[in-house]
Amino acid sequence: MTAGIDFMAYAFSTSYAGNRLQIDALDGFFGGNISYSQKTGNGKILGRFRVVHNSAHFVDGHFNVAENKWIDDKTPIPFTRDMGELTLANQINYVSAILKYYGSISYSTLVRPADLKKYSGNCGVEIAFTDILGKFLNKSTQFYFAYHFSLVGIPEYMGSSHSMLGIKAGEWEGKGISLYLSYFNGNNVFSEYYKDRIEKFGIGFFVDFN
Numbered sequence: 001m002t003a004g005i006d007f008m009a010y011a012f013s014t015s016y017a018g019n020r021l022q023i024d025a026l027d028g029f030f031g032g033n034i035s036y037s038q039k040t041g042n043g044k045i046l047g048r049f050r051v052v053h054n055s056a057h058f059v060d061g062h063f064n065v066a067e068n069k070w071i072d073d074k075t076p077i078p079f080t081r082d083m084g085e086l087t088l089a090n091q092i093n094y095v096s097a098i099l100k101y102y103g104s105i106s107y108s109t110l111v112r113p114a115d116l117k118k119y120s121g122n123c124g125v126e127i128a129f130t131d132i133l134g135k136f137l138n139k140s141t142q143f144y145f146a147y148h149f150s151l152v153g154i155p156e157y158m159g160s161s162h163s164m165l166g167i168k169a170g171e172w173e174g175k176g177i178s179l180y181l182s183y184f185n186g187n188n189v190f191s192e193y194y195k196d197r198i199e200k201f202g203i204g205f206f207v208d209f210n
Helices: none
Strands: 001-016 020-040 043-058 080-091 097-112 119-129 138-154 157-169 176-187 197-208
Touching: 138 176
Parallel strands: none
Antiparallel strands: 001 020, 020 043, 043 080, 080 097, 097 119, 119 138, 138 157, 157 176, 176 197
């Protein structure tokens, strides 16, 4: 069992000008969590309870200085969620694959705007094939697929889905670099645009330092 602090921010950059990024919107999160992990015969069971405050803001990149008004006439809204979330997961280790599936439910004690539903949930699955591609630069490689589905009320309940297909150079639960393709369809992840439905395809990478 471990305890941790959640403190992060996500920024939406629309372009760059004058040698600086134009930041349109920003979501901030802070809180804490308690996590639990228990090994089983061929994997492990995981659980996490966290309490998080989420607030959203438009930034100067969303303001048209020349016309002295907000871009697209979209003015800031006071978006806030104070929520508790419980997540449970099961991981199964096979000879040449690792499978994990999970689900969570959350309840917000405070929401703004008031038409947001206080209950929400999500679920998903990850599978990594550990013995298909061999080694790359003397590191093991993993071919993986992940799918995440979330359900939020805004005020009607609507689903969002995110699929990812990629390759990781390095141990699946260790350090390494991942290259991936992703597809997202659902509500905008930036809360100032929470009612907007978007569809996006992406190519990217990330680095695991653990």
